Every structure is written in structure tokens, then in C-alpha cells.
Amino acid sequence: MSGGGLRRESPNEEWKLREKPRESDAAAVRSIVESTGFFHPYEVDVAEELIVERLRKGPSSGYHFVFAMLDGETIGYACHGPIACTQCSHDLYWLAVASPQQGKGLGRRLLGETERRIATMGGRRVYVETSGRPQYAATRTFYERCGYRLEATLDDFYAPGDSKCVYVRVVDAGWAQAKQ
Amino acid sequence: MSGGGLRRESPNEEWKLREKPRESDAAAVRSIVESTGFFHPYEVDVAEELIVERLRKGPSSGYHFVFAMLDGETIGYACHGPIACTQCSHDLYWLAVASPQQGKGLGRRLLGETERRIATMGGRRVYVETSGRPQYAATRTFYERCGYRLEATLDDFYAPGDSKCVYVRVVDAGWAQAKQ
Numbered sequence: 001m002s003g004g005g006l007r008r009e010s011p012n013e014e015w016k017l018r019e020k021p022r023e024s025d026a027a028a029v030r031s032i033v034e035s036t037g038f039f040h041p042y043e044v045d046v047a048e049e050l051i052v053e054r055l056r057k058g059p060s061s062g063y064h065f066v067f068a069m070l071d072g073e074t075i076g077y078a079c080h081g082p083i084a085c086t087q088c089s090h091d092l093y094w095l096a097v098a099s100p101q102q103g104k105g106l107g108r109r110l111l112g113e114t115e116r117r118i119a120t121m122g123g124r125r126v127y128v129e130t131s132g133r134p135q136y137a138a139t140r141t142f143y144e145r146c147g148y149r150l151e152a153t154l155d156d157f158y159a160p161g162d163s164k165c166v167y168v169r170v171v172d173a174g175w176a177q178a179k180q
Numbered sequence: 181m182s183g184g185g186l187r188r189e190s191p192n193e194e195w196k197l198r199e200k201p202r203e204s205d206a207a208a209v210r211s212i213v214e215s216t217g218f219f220h221p222y223e224v225d226v227a228e229e230l231i232v233e234r235l236r237k238g239p240s241s242g243y244h245f246v247f248a249m250l251d252g253e254t255i256g257y258a259c260h261g262p263i264a265c266t267q268c269s270h271d272l273y274w275l276a277v278a279s280p281q282q283g284k285g286l287g288r289r290l291l292g293e294t295e296r297r298i299a300t301m302g303g304r305r306v307y308v309e310t311s312g313r314p315q316y317a318a319t320r321t322f323y324e325r326c327g328y329r330l331e332a333t334l335d336d337f338y339a340p341g342d343s344k345c346v347y348v349r350v351v352d353a354g355w356a357q358a359k360q
Contacts, residue, residue, distance in 0.1 A: 040265075085220075085338065086338050087338065087339035087340070087342075089338070125337070127334075151332075152331075152332030152333070154331055154346065154348070158267065159266065166332065166334065168334070
């Protein structure tokens with residue numbers, strides 16, 4: 001990844017990534033998202049709905065996941081999917097790391113793996129939407145340092161004074177192999 | 181509506197608008213959207229899926245409709261809904277008029293009624309997404325003349341060379357009564 005000024009962390013050998021969802025992931029997702037203290041209760045509900053939908057419908061749900069495990073426990077995850085009626089655009093719906101595991105580079109690892117899987121699926125553009133509010137400054141900086149470009153800002157989208165920032169990163173077919 | 185240079189049409193007294201979906205609307209929606217000759221088959225499928233979802237789940241589907249009738253036949257419709265995790269933003273998902281009924285002001289009538297209903301539901305921002313391709317020029321001009329402002333353009337969103345244009349119009353509580 002073109003991490004620019006991003007601090008280089010040595011990858012944690014103990015993290016195991018997996019794609020296949022398990023029944024227990026509904027509770028795991030809720031626990032991870034809640035632990036961040038960052039999301040409204042209705043946002044936590046939406047996060048859980050996506051994994052429940054995936055467990056119910058399988059890949060045809062349009063929701064795909066990467067889970068990070070440490071010592072048998074699920075400690076972070078990403079959720080992405082192709083955007084309907086587009087040829088090769090994908091949304092990154094969620095990226096969250098359990099509070100005690102933050103600051104160790106796991107978010108970046110999950111993001112890189114998600115981009116690789118999107119490229120493998122034929123995706124070429126990864127979109128991330130986040131808030132323009134001050135408390136999301138670290139989130140925006142994270143994506144900018146991971147190679148994402150702010151493409152649009154929709155004023156007052158989430159609420160008056162709370163804009164939506166749309167970031168994009170272009171990935172290519174070579175990533176399917178190269179980004180492992 | 182602040183129609184600017186929009187041609188003033190006298191409202192057609194024979195159009196009847198209704199909100200409540202019927203079982204027959206799945207076929208009606210497909211027929212209307214297909215008749216325009218404007219959409220890919222997979223887009224027609226998506227249009228039908230939204231009304232099927234609404235018929236199955238009711239208002240909790242998040243999809244709301246305005247149908248236009250003429251002589252007992254459904255000849256146009258709009259589909260809108262609140263955007264999850266926003267306070268008062270709504271998406272206009274679909275607005276389509278059967279081919280033989282176009283050019284008579286029904287699209288504008290359906291749009292005005294949809295905006296009034298969104299305002300009644302507490303919505304304050306109406307978002308419309310459309311393509312930047314040349315064949316969508318008339319669509320973009322329609323929304324611009326109906327008071328919509330281009331807020332963002334996402335390059336290559338739908339496909340390489342096919343951008344997404346995001347339009348927005350702000351509505352207010354007064355519209356709930358005034359725009360009938």
C-alpha cells in the first residue's frame with residue numbers, strides 16, 4: 001500500500017484472517033463495534049444486520065467479510081460488497097477493530113486484505129463513506145494515509161452540520177496476487 | 181416548485197396519484213421501466229425488486245411509492261425512502277413515466293408529490309443519483325430545472341467513463357402543506 005507517512009508496523013504473526021462467516025459472528029460484530037464507543041446504537045444495529053443478512057442469504061446477500069482472529073477470538077472485521085448497477089465499484093461498509101486491539105496496525109492489515117479480495121472479485125474502485133465531523137478526523141486521516149482520495153463532500157448529509165465525505169481508492173487486477 | 185425556465189403545463193386533471201402499493205404494481209413497475217428503453221435489464225430487475233420488497237415487508241422496507249394512474253392504468257411512479265443512519269436525508273430511487281405518456285409534465289408532477297411526501301415524513305434533503313453519460317443529459321437537465329443542484333460527481337463510478345452525478349434539493353416543513 002502507498003502508505004505515505006504511515007508508520008511501518010511489523011505484521012503481527014498471531015493475527016489470523018478468515019473470510020467465512022460463522023453464526024457467532026453476529027455477536028462478535030456487535031461486540032467489536034460497541035467496544036469502539038464510536039457508533040450510535042442504531043449504527044451498531046445496522047452493523048449486526050449486515051452479518052445476519054449474510055448468514056441468512058450467503059454470498060448472494062452482497063455482503064462480504066474479512067475477520068481478524070487472535071487466540072481464537074474475533075477482534076476486528078471489515079465488511080464490503082459490490083455496488084449494485086456498477087461494473088466494478090465496491091463499498092467498504094464497515095471496518096472496526098475491538099478497542100483493546102487498536103493502534104497495532106490491524107485496521108491497516110484488514111483494509112489491505114479487503115482491497116486484495118475486492119481486486120480478486122474484479123473490483124477496481126473502493127469507496128469509503130465517513131463523516132466530516134471533528135471526531136472523525138482520525139478516521140479520515142487513516143484512509144488518506146492508506147491511499148484514499150477525498151472525492152466528494154455532501155453537506156448536511158447525515159444531519160445538519162454533519163457532512164458525508166466520500167473517499168475512493170483505485171485498485172487493479174495485479175493486487176489480487178501482489179497484495180498478500 | 182422553483183421551475184426556473186421550465187415550461188408551465190396545466191396539470192392533467194385525469195391523472196390520479198396514489199401511495200398504497202398493490203400486488204399488480206410489480207408488473208406495472210417492470211412494464212413502465214422497460215417501456216422507457218432507457219435501462220439495462222439488471223436495472224429493470226432492481227426496480228422490480230424494490231416494489232416486491234415493499235409488498236412483502238410494508239413500510240418497514242424503507243421503500244415508499246407514488247403511483248400515477250390514468251383511466252385505471254398505472255402509467256408512472258416514483259420510489260423514495262429515508263437514507264439509513266441519516267437524520268433527514270431521503271433518496272429518490274426511481275422516477276419513471278411510461279413511454280407513451282412522456283412529455284406531458286407527469287414526471288414533474290410525480291416529483292413534486294414525492295417531495296411533498298418526503299417533507300411530510302420529516303425529510304429535508306432529497307438526493308438523486310444519475311449518470312454523467314451524454315444519453316442522460318435530458319435527465320440531468322430535468323432535475324436542474326426542478327430545483328436540484330449538482331453536489332458531487334464521482335468519476336468512473338458506474339463503469340470506466342461513466343460517472344455518478346449526485347443532485348440534491350432542500351425541502352422544508354412548509355412543503356408538507358403548501359406543495360399539494
